[in-house]
Amino acid sequence: MRVIRILGLAVVASAVGLASAACVSTVSGHATAASDLQPTGLPTGTGSTSPTDTAAPTDDPTDSPTPSDSPTPTVDPVKTKEQVTCVLIQATVKTTNDKFNTAKTRETQVSILSGGRNGVLANLGKSGLPHNDRIYVLGAGIYTELRRLVSGALSGGSPSTTPYNNATNKFRTACLSL
Numbered sequence: 001m002r003v004i005r006i007l008g009l010a011v012v013a014s015a016v017g018l019a020s021a022a023c024v025s026t027v028s029g030h031a032t033a034a035s036d037l038q039p040t041g042l043p044t045g046t047g048s049t050s051p052t053d054t055a056a057p058t059d060d061p062t063d064s065p066t067p068s069d070s071p072t073p074t075v076d077p078v079k080t081k082e083q084v085t086c087v088l089i090q091a092t093v094k095t096t097n098d099k100f101n102t103a104k105t106r107e108t109q110v111s112i113l114s115g116g117r118n119g120v121l122a123n124l125g126k127s128g129l130p131h132n133d134r135i136y137v138l139g140a141g142i143y144t145e146l147r148r149l150v151s152g153a154l155s156g157g158s159p160s161t162t163p164y165n166n167a168t169n170k171f172r173t174a175c176l177s178l
Contacts, residue, residue, distance in 0.1 A: 061158035079178060082135040084128040088138050092119040093168050096146075110153045117146035138174050141167040 070161045096116030122141045129136040145164035152159030 009154070011151075078129070081128050082133065083175075083178055085123060085129060085135055085139060086171075086178065088123040088127075089120055089142065090172065090175065092116055093142065093171075094124060096177070106153065110150060113146055113150050113153070117143060117150055120146060134174060134178075135171075138171040144170055 093116070096112060096119070099112045100116075101110055103112055119137060124136060124139050124143065127136060127139075131137075131140075142164070145167045149159050149161065149164055
């Protein structure tokens with residue numbers, strides 16, 4: 001049994017070694033196909049596979065992009081934080097809603113809403129957004145409505161989910177506008 005495993009490992013190792021050696025001769029310096037590359041993507045096998053057989057990269061200045069060729073996009077860190085916060089809070093809301101809708105008991109529903117409330121709060125805390133940011137404020141609105149649902153249910157009431165649903169819809173709409 002060990003002999004078969006060792007033999008299998010040796011075969012795999014030699015195949016990986018041959019494959020990596022073949023790859024060495026198929027790449028040229030400036031992201032162009034090497035001269036020994038066939039249309040099928042396999043080397044022609046016309047020589048050894050040592051790195052010295054590959055074409056040397058040229059220092060042709062016309063190959064280099066100029067700043068006007070491809071401007072570097074400016075990343076807005078606040079927008080990025082807003083987008084990440086949107087994804088995280090919307091995932092929390094979806095998970096909370098799905099679990100709530102399948103829960104069998106009121107106790108389980110309250111526990112699920114409480115977990116969702118804590119998840120939204122954690123995502124807001126980690127967002128890095130200023131507290132007056134539109135996405136932060138709308139996310140805090142979801143948190144507030146979840147808090148109201150939990151406290152109302154724990155006090156024996158039957159709070160409406162309409163304000164919570166409205167808050168999540170406003171949040172989703174704002175996120176879609178980013």
